[in-house]
Amino acid sequence: MALTDEQIERYSRHIILKEVGAKGQKKLLNAKVLIIGAGGLGAPAAMYLGAAGVGTIGIVDADEVDLSNLQRQIIHGTADIGKAKVKSAKETINAMNPDVTVKTYRQFVTSENIMDLIADYDFIIDGTDNFPAKFLINDVMAKKPFSHAGIIRFKGQLMTYVPGEGPCYRCVFKNPPPKDAVPTCKQAGVIGAMGGVIGSLQAMEAIKYIIGKGDLLTGRLLTYDALKMEFHTIKLPKDHHCAICGDNPTIHELIDYEQ
Numbered sequence: 001m002a003l004t005d006e007q008i009e010r011y012s013r014h015i016i017l018k019e020v021g022a023k024g025q026k027k028l029l030n031a032k033v034l035i036i037g038a039g040g041l042g043a044p045a046a047m048y049l050g051a052a053g054v055g056t057i058g059i060v061d062a063d064e065v066d067l068s069n070l071q072r073q074i075i076h077g078t079a080d081i082g083k084a085k086v087k088s089a090k091e092t093i094n095a096m097n098p099d100v101t102v103k104t105y106r107q108f109v110t111s112e113n114i115m116d117l118i119a120d121y122d123f124i125i126d127g128t129d130n131f132p133a134k135f136l137i138n139d140v141m142a143k144k145p146f147s148h149a150g151i152i153r154f155k156g157q158l159m160t161y162v163p164g165e166g167p168c169y170r171c172v173f174k175n176p177p178p179k180d181a182v183p184t185c186k187q188a189g190v191i192g193a194m195g196g197v198i199g200s201l202q203a204m205e206a207i208k209y210i211i212g213k214g215d216l217l218t219g220r221l222l223t224y225d226a227l228k229m230e231f232h233t234i235k236l237p238k239d240h241h242c243a244i245c246g247d248n249p250t251i252h253e254l255i256d257y258e259q
């Protein structure tokens with residue numbers, strides 16, 4: 001299908017890039033990205049993917065917008081307080097770009113629903129803020145690429161998993177930490193712009209995956225320390241003993257870890 005005149009103008013800064021062009025823009029318009037969590041990471045990721053013309057964006061989140069979210073979850077506004085986050089996010093994306101179909105799933109991810117949720121999507125953005133969800137997203141991803149990210153205080157981290165390439169999240173992090181061993185953003189705080197930096201990088205990974213250009217953050221963990229203003233990438237080996245993607249996987253069913 002040819003791009004309309006309006007689309008040629010809207011996406012002109014993409015189309016002029018040799019790595020994107022009209023062909024890449026059409027790939028974006030045909031792509032489906034699922035964002036799990038419409039919070040600090042999911043908000044900027046969803047907005048940049050929506051603005052980029054990713055044709056179908058799914059958003060999974062069970063929560064309602066709270067006043068304390070607004071310091072970082074920029075897809076929601078003051079008038080949205082009390083509204084389902086998925087609804088608020090959909091309205092923001094639709095107001096920005098009518099090319100995007102936003103599908104909303106007002107639920108938590110669990111071992112029961114995650115297979116159905118991810119089935120139709122090309123790429124998954126892990127914008128969750130808890131370890132049970134992060135391991136669930138990893139463990140089900142045998143066949144789906146995803147971008148993992150985490151943020152707290154002035155720090156962030158990011159890695160991308162593509163099936164058959166490099167280590168998975170469990171190769172690196174093995175098991176969830178004991179309950180309450182790692183503080184949450186609610187307990188420890190986070191600079192709102194951290195979500196903007198890392199969530200935007202997640203959107204960038206999704207876009208590169210869709211257009212098939214550049215090097216993804218596979219086999220590498222990117223860390224960002226805002227106070228020192230330093231980015232580092234650490235090479236991550238695949239763990240051949242990994243319980244999910246190793247030579248002799250020991251986990252054969254999804255696990256709902258206790259939060």
Ligand code: ZN
Nearest residue numbers: 168171242245
């Ligand atoms: Zn693994």
